[in-house]
Amino acid sequence: MKQIFMAGPWITEHEIKVVEDAMRNGWYENAYYYVETFQKEFAKYHNRKYGIMTPNCTTAIHLLLTAMGIKDGDEVIVPECTWIATAAPITYLRATPVFCDIEPDSWCLDPKSVEKSITSKTKAIIVVDLYGNMPLMDELIDISKKYNIPLVEDSAEALGSSYKGVKAGKFGIGSVFSFHRTKTITTGEGGMLLLDDDKLYERCMFLRDHGRVKGIPYYNSEVTYKYMPFNVQAALGYAQFQRLDELVAKKREIFKMYKERLSDIEDLQFNAEPEYVFNSVWATGLVFGKSHHMTKKNAMKQNEEMGLPTRPFFYPLSSLPAYPGCEEKYKNKNLIAYDISSRGINLPCALNLTDDQIDAICNGIRKILSR
Ligand SMILES: Cc1ncc(COP(=O)(O)O)c(C=O)c1O
Structure with a gap:
């Protein structure tokens, strides 16, 4: 029997053709063709206004939390059981992750534990759709509204899942996906941030490319990050997404x-x-x-x-x-x-x-x- 792998992709001739097209034609005026197409189609599928492709999902979380203004001294709620990438960006921003319990059926964030953990410092709640499972979203959304604390959805593991007919990735003010080589669709390394809010989108677009001032070349108004996507990577993601x-x-x-x-x-x-x-x-x-x-x-x-x-x-x-x-x-x-x-x-x-x-x-x- 051949070696059994824990995780890995399914790549066909379709992906190879699309990537080849990106390699041959995806430069100059087409340098962002596949990035833009993938972002748009991915956002549309999730009924979101904006998609922003990132180098991976961890950077998507970092970008979003930064745009939300999470900073030193803030607390952000995360479930105990998730990959560390959900929580690591909280520490990057010198805020504190507050670990909450999971519930026994879905293995996702327990709303009761969340409510008990809220303090005056809580600035966000990150819910995780663990292994494709969906959290008790109604209850979590109620808590988010009751305390006026924004919800962020880490849907890295749940592309294609849905809750009461709503796609995973449509919950909260922003959601993130991973296209790591172990995920359902892959770009090797890659991620996507989905948003609906215009201001948050503008801020994320600004933060992801060295704080450039629009319309003035090589002129930066803040020191930010470089979290830009690559067209060939996006071509692979788009081709995989077409086979979702x-x-x-x-x-x-x-x-x-x-x-x-x-x-x-x-x-x-x-x-x-x-x-x-x-x-x-x-x-x-x-x-x-x-x-x-x-x-x-x-x-x-x-x-x-x-x-x-x-x-x-x-x-x-x-x-x-x-x-x-x-x-x-x-x-x-x-x-x-x-x-x-x-x-x-x-x-x-x-x-x-x-x-x-x-x-x-x-x-x-x-x-x-x-x-
Ligand atoms: C729940 C969860 N969040 C975030 C990530 C981070 O994704 P990436 O490796 O693309 O940064 C992963 C996967 O690795 C994950 O499983």
Whole structure:
């Protein structure tokens, strides 16, 4: 059997042709053709006014938080369980991430925990659509309105998901996507920021290109960032985006196969799919029920011994050495995150997975649970 990869793209002749066109023709008057087309189409799909392509999703978050005026002394709420990229830009701006618990079904931000954590310093709430799952958006939007604190949606893992018919990426004042090589559509490295507000858009466009003053060449009114996209990268993103339905169908098929093949084992939890959510399942998460007495560490070790790759459910951010002193502060507060994370793994989600490989992974899980 060929090597099993955790994650990876599905590239066809279509992408190769579009990228070739960008290489041949995407210069001079066409230097931003694919960037502009991709931004426009991506925003339209999400019913947003503006799309801004960025070098990756982390820079998109940094750009947005900067434009929102997040600064030293501010607090920004994030879920405990997410990739560190959601929270790192808060620290770049010398603000403080405040880690909130997740809820047990969706594994996304728990609205009750958010409400308890709000202080006079809270300046934003970043919700994350974890593994393609959707948070309890109605409740989170109510809290955002009640306290007048803007919501930001990190939809890096949820391209193609929706909540009550609204696309992931349409929630809050801005949303971000990742096109990292491990994501559902890829540009190798890449990201997108989606916005509706004109002023915020102007500010982000200004911040992403060295604070240039419009109409005056080489004249800068502030020291800012250089977060510009590249046309060839955008061509790849656009071509992948045109195949989104096919890519999401494959992700869902992988998810369905895992679920079906493991359906006879009791007390296993997978990505949530309540009837009002369409889950594009960037990655299949598997949380072992307590009756199995299986930790993620143990499961990963045993899988590895069989040559089967898995990854840990995201660690609670507060438990990581990157946030010294936070574990003591949060571990008795964010109980669900610490508990779920300790029992959860991610199964391979590469878009080149074969049925045989999925069988092998499921047999591996079966084996470690029967020992
Ligand atoms: C939830 C989440 N947010 C942000 C990011 C950052 O994306 P990027 O690697 O494109 O900066 C990722 C992925 O890596 C992610 O999974």
